[in-house]
Amino acid sequence: MSLILILLFSLSFNSCSFMNSPVLPYENQEAMGLPVFYIHPKPISKDFYSPATVIYKGKSYDAEARIRGGFTAYSPKKSYTIRFSDSDLFNDPELGSEGFTDRKKILLVADFDDNSHIRNRLAQKIWEMMQDQGGGLYSSPVIQTDSSVVYTNGSFEGLYTVIDAVNEQYFDRYADSSTTPSLDSVEMTSGGNLYKGDTREANFYIKNELYDGFSKKMGTPESGNRGAYDDLTDLILFVNNSSDDEFADASDGFSTMASVESYYDWWFFSSFISAGDSMNKNAYHYHNPHGLWYFLPWDYNQSFGQNYITKRKSPSFSKYAQSQNGIFKRLVNHPGYETAQNSRYSEMLDTALELDQILAEVDTLWDEVQEAAEADWDKWGKEYRSYEWWENRDDFTTPREEVDYIKMWITSIHGQAKSQF
Template identity: 30%
Template sequence: MPIVLSTGCDEGSTYVASDDGGGDASVAPDGPVDVRPDSGVEQEGGMTPPEPTVVEYEVACGSGEMYWPEEQDEIRWSVHCAGELAAADGLPDGASFDPSSKSIVWKPRLDQAGPFEIVVTDVDGGRTRIAGNLLDRFDAPDNVPVVDPVRYLHEHGLPVIHLSWHSDEPQYCRDAVARDPVPADIIVDGVAHAGAELRCRGATSLAFPKKSFTLRFTKDAPFHAPPSLAAFEGRRRLVLTQTFDDNSQIRTRMGFETWSRLDPANIRIDHASVVVFVDGVYQGLYQLTDNVGDHLMAARGLDKDGNIFKSVSHAGNYRTSYNNGKAKTDLKDGYEKSDGEPEDDFEDLETLLRWVSESSIEEIEASIDAMLRTEDFLDWYILMTTLLAYDNYGKNSNVYRDSDGPDTRFRYIPWDLNATWGQSWDTKRVLPTAAGKDSPAPLAHNGIWERIAESPTLLARLDARFAAALAGPMSLVETLALFDRMSAEVRPSALRDDRRWDAERRAYPLWSSRKDLTTFDTEHAYLRSWIEQRWTHLAAFYLPGQASGVQLER
């Protein structure tokens, strides 16, 4: 039985970048998405690759839609024009045009992945455009790498980033060893970036078979962004985050977008979904984000020479003692300095830690708005406790300070949001009702939050801001709308990612004992339900009367 797709396209498939105060740099199309019903069959041990199939597209006369078939499919476009058809220009190699049946038939080879554009002309001069990108059938036994990465630009409307690197280490980015950056070929939208570099990144994730990358670009050849990634134009550092431990494909993006929505003055992390190929070989769906560093600070109107400190372990708890109460002999234990000179100067951080731990509560209340942009740190609490992001209560955080600038307050910047939205760092499920308003865990891991909670005045300020967020930019309605939009945007590509990684994901030792492993679709059913339950749980504490119209303080 052939698959008949009446639209067969991503209507309006150019994704327009957003820079309206949120960080979402990728917007889903308005039209229907061409999702192959044969995206793989779930069975014991993972997904089985789909067999090539007959795909029939019904094309309206005069349309100009986008199509995303795969190599080896038997493709048939039936063009519905009232008059006779005269010609079809731009036929790919192996395709044929039959004017009597008003159809084009094509069974592409495994070396033909890339764009195509066919223009059908009728006897009256009318034109019907049939265009798109023939997708690489990466799991075919005899498949070959993409022949021309300069021309292979999109998959299901998402931009493709092509990577290759040059290293004397045969295992570079193939084992679990962190190494220095190496020269790399980075091709985006047909543009090769001269002088670019790449390195693999991560801690636990460095051992994953699907790697994360930091991309580095030169001053003379910064990131060239296609229209769908315009928010990243001119960047010098970007991060490609793997989704091996998040087959929802959107947890990180959902977190960063929610952070931006809480307050437009928060330091925004732009984000988008992209497809990655390495040496012409499909690697799957990734989350592209800003890199937290001096260039991002400059892009946000802050001094690029300010200091950025990152909490890299639970010892980085924003106090002068460990979580067990033992005093630290080295206050910088648990942190690294990611930007700022001199590299070994932690004076700003130590000033913050001593202020947190040694000030009286009266001194905290009197000086907090001079020491911190307090809204950053309240929103940090709101976001991470809402998402039950235990791994982000203290660690996986960045603080920035421009100590010799006009605004010397500390700023907060989020990072590493895979252990959120109902899963832990090792993908285990987290109950949506696991913690409520007065859970002690966040305060135990974060000295700043602990001091805020000690002050009735500051705690009331936090509670009011939390309630305003749940009634406004982080409401259940807004959050589910964001979730549904991102889910629709990535689903066609996510199903291909499932085909590539599902078996290895299920077999990975860190979570292979789980009996509740999911595919993209079942993970999204779980995640949507989790959001509904979590928000209902929080509303009982912060919105008992379902307050509305509350405005965030600025």
């Protein structure tokens, strides 16, 4: 209680740099139309968690927090992982598309390298649109996102993307259809293995150590123990060593090991939004116990017309640019799968991924975050333009201009994809 009183006292004498008005008191649940996370003290390290009080919608959580990210952890505006107590998990049934209830972890992503603040959410939404089977059912796992305002140490920190953590609890929810009925179409059970591609070596090609580039995030045996990566190495060996006939065999081929649509969609999705940094690393791979492998999308600041240091990338969709990834090389254009998938993507571009529908989603996301994005730009715009990794750019945009750029880019890439399917 004393900490909260100190914080409230501090807040009453601070002012927001973006509006020259008092910082919102902790009991305020929204700012600029978005929910607010109040964090104190501000996390100080990416290497360890430190105690933090998190106040959200009038409730105080005794939690832990750390700075998150690799390259982005060193940018002026930090991203955070919040870890809640087992006895007091985070709850907001209105956050995201399914609700964030009983969450051990949530991720608050700064999007310092995306001044539109919509790329991560738009990418995950497009993946969700691709997996939508109707009636709220999905053919591959989807990841919830939302947007929020964050205050640290009593001061406005900015606009953040809230992302659901992919962990044991995430897959337990998939396995429990009574908890998440709209995800019941994906055959999930608790206790599988989860891997994340951390470097470009996570490309499903043969290497000295087959699992180089991957880290094991979940499952047994745990990383560091004999056999920890056996199922992953078996998949990599099969992808590289099977003949075309063996690869497409209905009883023993790739379709008996992994969801063909999930992995084919990984290639199409990453190509469609030009997520070059996610063709090998920045991807999750979940192996159902005694079941199939599934892909889960992750980390899309490099997408929709910019690279990882915000340099502009012209729209260019090619059906045949699949060599970055061993699965893509085997799966894409394979005569056993190509015809059906080409037909599927052709239909998808006219339905789930119809251009006006995607552009409407961009507008919806921008409407949600516009006020907060402009406030964030007032606070961080100067640091963004002068940041050493991209300070030599001569084509900086405001947040609104960046959204217009994304819409123009999507319009062009959509036309290219349509012409090829």
